[in-house]
Amino acid sequence: MSSKAEGKPMTSSKSHDAGKGRDKAQDKADDQAAIDAEKRQLDAALEEGLEETFPGSDPVNVTQPAHSKADHHIKRRD
Template structure:
């Protein structure tokens, strides 16, 4: 009976991971869509991620 319980726990974990991946993809899709809307029309491709701060940014903060 413990083997069935382990299988159920593994399956539940897989479903939770799949749901988390789906939510992550939806957030990325939403960010990309928002970026496209805000930059249209534009010649540069949309970048969903932000670049790291430069050392000069620390002086401005």
């Protein structure tokens, strides 16, 4: 009687499942490493931005404030 698995090592389901666990653990570790790398990059960019604006009395505005009513009364003569 010959079987299809002849000449191939028999593997148990336990060892096969353990391999999947390592793959999942490795994937999780890789994902965490990517998240950590992105966080370090963002922190470095923030630090560089802060160093570029120092010494400043006020932080840099991301947006331009809207005009006030008093701004409309200013007329320039050319």
